[in-house]
Amino acid sequence: MDRDQGPPISPTLEKVLKKFLEVMKADEAIEDDAADRLDALLRSGKAPKPDEISAALFPPPEDEENGAIGDGA
Numbered sequence: 754m755d756r757d758q759g760p761p762i763s764p765t766l767e768k769v770l771k772k773f774l775e776v777m778k779a780d781e782a783i784e785d786d787a788a789d790r791l792d793a794l795l796r797s798g799k800a801p802k803p804d805e806i807s808a809a810l811f812p813p814p815e816d817e818e819n820g821a822i823g824d825g826a
Contacts, residue, residue, distance in 0.1 A: 760798040770795055787811070 762770070770792060777788035791811040795803045801809075 762796060762798070783810075 773795075774788055774792045777783045777791070780786055787810045790812075791806065794805055794809045
């Protein structure tokens, strides 16, 4: 993953985020893609909003992403 996005972060924060990502990826309950999205959000240089964190960890189901509404009946 490209780490050169946004403003530079402190070396201490870099270490914390690196370890946090390692722990998230080691957790079987967290999908690797979700961990990567949250990592990118945390490294963006701004404080994420709760809805941004939620969207990173729990993206909408595919049918909602494609604009499908209802149960398809």
